[in-house]
Amino acid sequence: MNKVVITVVGKDTVGILAKICSYLAENDVNVCDIAQTIVQGYFNMMMIVDTEKATKPFAKLGSELTKLGVGIGLHIRCQKAEIFEKMHRI
Amino acid sequence: MLNINEVFETNKMIQDENLDVRTITMGISLLDCADSNLEATCKNIYAKLLRHAGRLVKTGDDIACDFGIPIVNKRISITPISLVGAACCRTPEDYVEIAKTLDRAAAELDVNFLGGYSAIVSKGMTKSDELLIRSIPEALAVTERICSSVNVGSTKTGLDMDAVRLMGEIVKATAERTQDRDSLGCAKLVVLCNAPDDNPFMAGAFHGVTEGDAIINVGVSGPGVVKYALEQIRGASFEVLCETIKKTAFKITRVGQLVAQEAARRLGVPFGIIDLSLAPTPAVGDSVADILKAIGLEQPGAPGTTAALALLNDQVKKGGVMASSYVGGLSGAFIPVSEDQGMIDAVNAGALTIEKLEAMTCVCSVGLDMIAIPGDTPATTVAGIIADEAAIGMVNQKTTAVRIIPVIGKSVGDTVEFGGLLGHAPVMAVNRFSCAAFVGRRGRIPAPIHSFKN
Numbered sequence: 001m002n003k004v005v006i007t008v009v010g011k012d013t014v015g016i017l018a019k020i021c022s023y024l025a026e027n028d029v030n031v032c033d034i035a036q037t038i039v040q041g042y043f044n045m046m047m048i049v050d051t052e053k054a055t056k057p058f059a060k061l062g063s064e065l066t067k068l069g070v071g072i073g074l075h076i077r078c079q080k081a082e083i084f085e086k087m088h089r090i
Numbered sequence: 091m092l093n094i095n096e097v098f099e100t101n102k103m104i105q106d107e108n109l110d111v112r113t114i115t116m117g118i119s120l121l122d123c124a125d126s127n128l129e130a131t132c133k134n135i136y137a138k139l140l141r142h143a144g145r146l147v148k149t150g151d152d153i154a155c156d157f158g159i160p161i162v163n164k165r166i167s168i169t170p171i172s173l174v175g176a177a178c179c180r181t182p183e184d185y186v187e188i189a190k191t192l193d194r195a196a197a198e199l200d201v202n203f204l205g206g207y208s209a210i211v212s213k214g215m216t217k218s219d220e221l222l223i224r225s226i227p228e229a230l231a232v233t234e235r236i237c238s239s240v241n242v243g244s245t246k247t248g249l250d251m252d253a254v255r256l257m258g259e260i261v262k263a264t265a266e267r268t269q270d271r272d273s274l275g276c277a278k279l280v281v282l283c284n285a286p287d288d289n290p291f292m293a294g295a296f297h298g299v300t301e302g303d304a305i306i307n308v309g310v311s312g313p314g315v316v317k318y319a320l321e322q323i324r325g326a327s328f329e330v331l332c333e334t335i336k337k338t339a340f341k342i343t344r345v346g347q348l349v350a351q352e353a354a355r356r357l358g359v360p361f362g363i364i365d366l367s368l369a370p371t372p373a374v375g376d377s378v379a380d381i382l383k384a385i386g387l388e389q390p391g392a393p394g395t396t397a398a399l400a401l402l403n404d405q406v407k408k409g410g411v412m413a414s415s416y417v418g419g420l421s422g423a424f425i426p427v428s429e430d431q432g433m434i435d436a437v438n439a440g441a442l443t444i445e446k447l448e449a450m451t452c453v454c455s456v457g458l459d460m461i462a463i464p465g466d467t468p469a470t471t472v473a474g475i476i477a478d479e480a481a482i483g484m485v486n487q488k489t490t491a492v493r494i495i496p497v498i499g500k501s502v503g504d505t506v507e508f509g510g511l512l513g514h515a516p517v518m519a520v521n522r523f524s525c526a527a528f529v530g531r532r533g534r535i536p537a538p539i540h541s542f543k544n
Contacts (some may be wrong), residue, residue, distance in 0.1 A: 005092065005097055007097060007098070007101055033091060035093070035094040036094070037094065044094070044098060045094075046092075046094045046097045046098070048091070048092065058155075058156060059152075059155050059156075062155065077101065077158055078158070079101075079156070079157055079158035080156045080157055081092065082157070082348055083100060083157040083158065083159060083345060083348060084092050084096055084097050084100050085092065086344045086345065086347065086348040087096075087100050087341045087344045087345060088092070088096040088099075088100070088341075
């Protein structure tokens, strides 16, 4: 499993999740977990996904997701999960 | 499973609080490049550097992309060149040829600095050590990415005062040789006592002879993260203060550990150490001075500064040590002036003097760092400043260093612009009384006694 964390921050609108999930499905990225909150009208979401069977290299997935986000006014980042696990788990 | 708050906490550190990995430094031994022919030595050095570090920058960039954490610098440290060139260099100019070769390799590899144009003369200088030292002004003037360091003493050997005196002259000569660039050469020259063999930070990085053939050392950073954490607990007790610094240092260092292990794995080079230093940059919010303010000082330099810095330095180590499998290098809070906007402000406000900075270096890494002084400061006074700082290191069994820039043509009140990570600095006043007769003595100061520690 290649565990990757996708974070999405921006103004809450209809269809954010749909757009991101469609992109992930098109590229064979499996969604493992989703958590989201709305803070002062701002949409904060974290997805844990598995890119093991992804059809594109990690860097390309990351840049395409960021681009997708820019189109709908969202800041999307794609990071390998180890950075969070290392920092917050002993 | 990760929770959303943890994920956003990490990303907030990166995006808003300037968390980054300051440097991945590959240490490379050049001992096997030595030849009695200068041209052959240069050829060997160039080939070995390209062979080992060919993928360094690309690997660093890939890791940065994977984890979403900036890795600001990719650098190289090498065996002290006085050793590598000893068999083939007959004049200072010969050493300068090696410096040019190193600079070409650094440019080809796209690393921003290469450290190790160095000599270790803690007890005495060989002929080749002295030739290298005398070549430093020219070497730093004709190269762009080379950093030079000279270790003039240690707790075990005492201080080589002949080297200290010579370095006073060399610092001045380097300033004069690069006066068209605000004496920038001196920003890449550091004089050390108790220099570590595995320091990843410039300008004092070199790959010591105690090290293996190649190694990956990583320097983490994150003053902004510590400052933000402390702003949330204003007025809290020392217990809470120390716990907060420790926990924050732990988190910062874990990122460094991850990056170091990943870089070592991808490059097929052993992981050496994490350097636990809090390294500021001139960027607003990336300042050790701001941490001192958050601890409760109006300005760095105010009474209490040394105590606050001692506390900070110790807690950073306590938090960081558990986060990493190997810790080394300088490991502490850096207090450069030109590279820290808060320190610059404190100098301009009249709060911070060289004497107070010297006191601060007793309790933190590393020393008098990136301090601009008047260009007409005599070489003997520079040597006196070096001797004072080295004595602090020698007696307290710690690394100390001097990186001061006598800016030719400038005096107290002027400002110097170095650019980039080196920042800008107000020219600071130096005590005008002479120490020429003291530093003019020949020989060395004996090693201090290691017992009767009252």
